[in-house]
Amino acid sequence: MDCHDVPGIKIQEAEKAHLKDLAVQEKYDVKYLAYWVNEDSGKVFCLMKAPNKDAIQKTHLLANGVTACNIVEVEGGLYSAFMGNDLRDKDDLVVDKNGDVDRGYRFILNLDIIAVTRLSHFIDFDQLKLPHKPIKYAEQLILKNNGTVVNQLSFDRLIAVFNTPESCLLCAKEIQEEFLSHKEKYASNEWNFRFTMGLCIGEPVTNTDDRIFQKALNQSMWYGKIAENGKIALPVEFQEISVLCRTEMDGKGITVIDKSDQVFIQQLFDHINMNISKVNFTIAKLSKEIGLSRAQLYRKLNSMSNTSPVQFLRDVRLRYALNLIKERELTISEIAYELGFSNPSYFAKCFKEKYGISPSKIKVEV
Known part of the structure; x- marks a missing residue:
């Protein structure tokens, strides 16, 4: 293509x-x-x-x-x-089915769920995947809104594609309302979860893609990571192409990303991904590479995600840790060093704070 x-x-x-x-x-x-x-x-x-x-x-x-x-x-x-x-x-x-020209663009929903366990014994890696009950309900809402689930792209998030911006946004809001209003239905004494959603507009191929919809998939993932717990983050272009979206985007549970912040987010993740394994990659260096002072970086990131740059960088590293644990090619200590943690004990402590269990207690099928 x-x-x-x-x-x-x-x-x-x-x-x-x-x-x-x-x-x-x-x-x-x-x-x-x-x-x-x-x-x-x-x-x-x-x-x-x-x-x-x-x-x-x-x-x-x-x-x-x-x-x-x-x-x-x-x-x-x-x-x-x-x-x-x-x-x-x-x-x-x-x-399309009505005979109107299909413009080729699609609308991507990235549902990012973090499972948090209260279990203290050994658990299978599969139990840290997306919790079964909320995902099943989300899939039902995606189908109801004429979306398609793209399961094979990632084990730790649900990705769906829609033909219209309205169906994409309305589906995201239905998922959000269900999870926030009936969270007790999906939690238990042993498990809980946090969620965010990132939406974006995607072209099948851009000037820099190596695979179909690569840029859009990256953007939807970035926006999901930027969003606060329980919120939807999406680009301002949704407002520009749809009157309905303009109305639906006016709410506390939605973060609208303007065009300058879209550039900032891409730079942020580009620099983090390039330096993820470096122990000496500090917030001061990240600020310098992006071209902001530490105070500016803090204000900008905090306004979007309600988190500090230190916490944000640590969370990104911990999400990468799940992938490395799944691959089972490195020990826990090696994973810690691979992701820029200078101390494996500190890595284990941070991992447990995020996922509720120590990384050494996760069993992976060979």
């Missing part, structure tokens, strides 16, 4: 370009299958079968004198989960 930046593109122009691609596709053993046009953003996305990326670029160049901004390979299951069983008109333009 590829993407083209074509400011001002009209559907009729995209149709002509697609017909030119079809006329020369056999020369490079390429078969064009479908395409999406988003006139508002000036984006065109093409789906094709080809022996390699070079053949696709050569076909576009020969047919229309242009090349794609980026090309990614797509897996059948992942493609279907995000794009659905696409309907195409006689010229391969993708349309």
Whole structure:
């Protein structure tokens, strides 16, 4: 699947370009299958079968004198989960069930749940996955709101995709209301949970993606981590494209991320991910790399997530710890050092505060 930046593109122009691609596709053993046009953003996305990326670029160049901004390979299951069983008109333009043009964009919901146990004995790693009862109810609400669950992307969060911003936001609010209003239904004497949600608008392919919807998946995960416990975080663009969303976003349980804060969040996670294993990666260094004073970083992060930079960085490291424990390639001490903790005992203490159990008491199936 590829993407083209074509400011001002009209559907009729995209149709002509697609017909030119079809006329020369056999020369490079390429078969064009479908395409999406988003006139508002000036984006065109093409789906094709080809022996390699070079053949696709050569076909576009020969047919229309242009090349794609980026090309990614797509897996059948992942493609279907995000794009659905696409309907195409006689010229391969993708349309929805009403015959309207499918603009290609999708709306991602990332439900981030942290299980907290009060058990003191050894437990299986699977018990630290998303708690069963709330996830089952969330899946029901996703289906009710015409969403699709994308399970295979992560063990520690639930990801869903929607065709409209309204269905995505309304589903998130229903999940939020259910969990906050009936939390006792999902908790027990031995288990509890915390949750956040991050929503975002996604393009199938961007200029920097290595896989389909990669940027959108990252953003939804970042926004979920930024949000306070029990809240929904989403970009201001939801307000800009939907009158209903503009109304629904006016509430205490929602954090609206403006465009400057979106840039800040991407920089924040880019720098954290690059330095996650460094013991000497301090908040002072993080502030310097982002270009803010420590006081500015504290105010900015606290206003969005109600947490300090120190706590935020520690929480990100502890979420990575779950993945490393699951992989079972490192000892607990090695995991601590891998994630920038200078003291394994301190790492174990922080882990227990977050998840309710020491990392050494988690059993993992081989």
